[in-house]
Amino acid sequence: MNGSFAASVQLVAVREVQARLRSKAFVVSACILVLMVVASIVVGGIVGKATAGDTTxxxxxxxxxxxxxxxxxxxxxxxxxxxxxxxxxxxxxxxxxxxxxxxxxxxxxxxxxxxxxxxxxSASPRVDLLDPDAIPGGLVYLVALAFGVVYFASAVTFGQSIAQSVVEEKSTRVVEILMAAIPARALLAGKVIGNSVMAFAQIVAVAIAAAVALAVTGQDNMFTVLGPSMLWFVGFFAIGFVLIAALFAAAAVLVSRQEDVGSVTTPVMMLVMIPYVLIIVAYDDPTILGVMSYVPFSAPIGMPMRIFLGTAEWWEPVLSLVVVAVSVVLVVLVGARVYENALLRTGGRVKLTEALRG
Known part of the structure; x- marks a missing residue:
C-alpha cells in the first residue's frame, strides 16, 4: 500500500467515524445497548442474591x-x-x-x-451430583442470548450504515467527485475500516461495562467464568465484522436508490440473522455449536459460546479465527471488485454477474 492510497483510506475512515459520532441515533442506540447489558447483569445479581438469601x-x-x-x-x-x-x-x-x-x-x-x-x-434424601461444576441451564441461555443480541445489533447497525452511505453517495453523485480524488478501493477500504473501528469500539464498551457491572454487584465468580469467552468474542467480532461490512458495501453498490437498499441487503441480513436464531434455539447443542464455530458468519458467536461451556479444545479457537480471517480476505477481494465496477453505474439495478465481470 503506497502512501497516497493509505492517506486516502485514512481520510475516508476518519470521515466515517466522525459521521457516526455526529449521529444522534447511533449514540442513543449504542448507549441503550450498553445499558441493556448492564441492567441485565444488575438485575440478575439482585435476583440471585434475593433467591440465595430467601429465608422464612x-x-x-x-x-x-x-x-x-x-x-x-x-x-x-x-x-x-x-x-x-x-x-x-x-x-x-x-x-x-x-x-x-x-x-x-x-x-x-x-x-x-x-x-x-x-x-x-422435612427429612430429605441425600443428593449426589454427577457434575457439580456444571453451569446452570438458565445461565447458559442468558449468556447465549447476550452474545447473540450484541452481535446481531452491532452488525446490523453498522452494516446498514455502510449500505445507506454507499447508496446516498451514488444517488447524489457525490461519488463522482470522490472518485476524481481517490480510487474506488480506497473509498471502500475507508468505509469498512471506519465502521469496523466504531463497531469494535462499541463491543469493547459493552465488554468493559459488563465487567464493571459484574465487579460492582459482587459477581466476581461470574467474571472469572465469562472472562475468556468475552475476550474471544471481542477478537472474533473485530475480524468477522470486516467480512460483514464488505458484504453490505458490495450489495448496496448495486443500486442507486435508498428504496432499493433493503432488497439487495436482505441476503446479507439473513447471514447475520441465522446465527442469532441458531444460538437462541440451540445454545446447548454441541453439534450445532461445533458447526457454527467454523462457519465465518456464525463463528463470532459459536466459538465463544463453546469456550464458555468448556467444550472447545485449546487449538480450536485459533483454527476458527484463521478460517474467519481467510474468509475475510476472499470476501474483501470479491467485494472490492464488485464495488469498483458498479460504483459509477447509476440508474437501474446492476446485476451481480455484470459487476463481477466489469
Whole structure:
C-alpha cells in the first residue's frame, strides 16, 4: 500500500467515524445497548442474591432440636408461649414448640399451615451430583442470548450504515467527485475500516461495562467464568465484522436508490440473522455449536459460546479465527471488485454477474 492510497483510506475512515459520532441515533442506540447489558447483569445479581438469601422467619422454643435450619431465620425463645406470641404479632411466620409427638416438636401457625417451615423441616434424601461444576441451564441461555443480541445489533447497525452511505453517495453523485480524488478501493477500504473501528469500539464498551457491572454487584465468580469467552468474542467480532461490512458495501453498490437498499441487503441480513436464531434455539447443542464455530458468519458467536461451556479444545479457537480471517480476505477481494465496477453505474439495478465481470 503506497502512501497516497493509505492517506486516502485514512481520510475516508476518519470521515466515517466522525459521521457516526455526529449521529444522534447511533449514540442513543449504542448507549441503550450498553445499558441493556448492564441492567441485565444488575438485575440478575439482585435476583440471585434475593433467591440465595430467601429465608422464612421462625421462632424456636427451648427444648427443641431442629434437624436442619436451612431456609429458616431462627429466633430462639425461652418458652413456647413466647414463641406463639411472636407468631400472633407477625414477627415470625411460625413457631416450633416442644411436643409429645415422636418427632419431639410441633409447628404452630396463625391462620394457615406454614408449608415453608414444614418443607424445611422435612427429612430429605441425600443428593449426589454427577457434575457439580456444571453451569446452570438458565445461565447458559442468558449468556447465549447476550452474545447473540450484541452481535446481531452491532452488525446490523453498522452494516446498514455502510449500505445507506454507499447508496446516498451514488444517488447524489457525490461519488463522482470522490472518485476524481481517490480510487474506488480506497473509498471502500475507508468505509469498512471506519465502521469496523466504531463497531469494535462499541463491543469493547459493552465488554468493559459488563465487567464493571459484574465487579460492582459482587459477581466476581461470574467474571472469572465469562472472562475468556468475552475476550474471544471481542477478537472474533473485530475480524468477522470486516467480512460483514464488505458484504453490505458490495450489495448496496448495486443500486442507486435508498428504496432499493433493503432488497439487495436482505441476503446479507439473513447471514447475520441465522446465527442469532441458531444460538437462541440451540445454545446447548454441541453439534450445532461445533458447526457454527467454523462457519465465518456464525463463528463470532459459536466459538465463544463453546469456550464458555468448556467444550472447545485449546487449538480450536485459533483454527476458527484463521478460517474467519481467510474468509475475510476472499470476501474483501470479491467485494472490492464488485464495488469498483458498479460504483459509477447509476440508474437501474446492476446485476451481480455484470459487476463481477466489469
Amino acid at each position: 422467619p421462625v421462632a424456636v422454643a427451648d427444648g427443641v432440636s431442629l434437624p436442619t435450619t436451612t431456609g429458616l431465620d431462627v429466633t430462639h425463645t425461652s418458652t413456647a408461649k413466647e414463641a406463639e406470641r411472636l407468631v400472633r404479632s407477625g414477627d415470625v411466620d411460625a413457631a416450633v414448640v416442644p411436643s409429645d409427638d415422636p418427632l419431639g416438636y410441633a409447628v404452630v401457625g396463625l391462620h394457615d399451615a406454614p408449608t415453608d417451615v414444614v418443607q424445611a423441616l
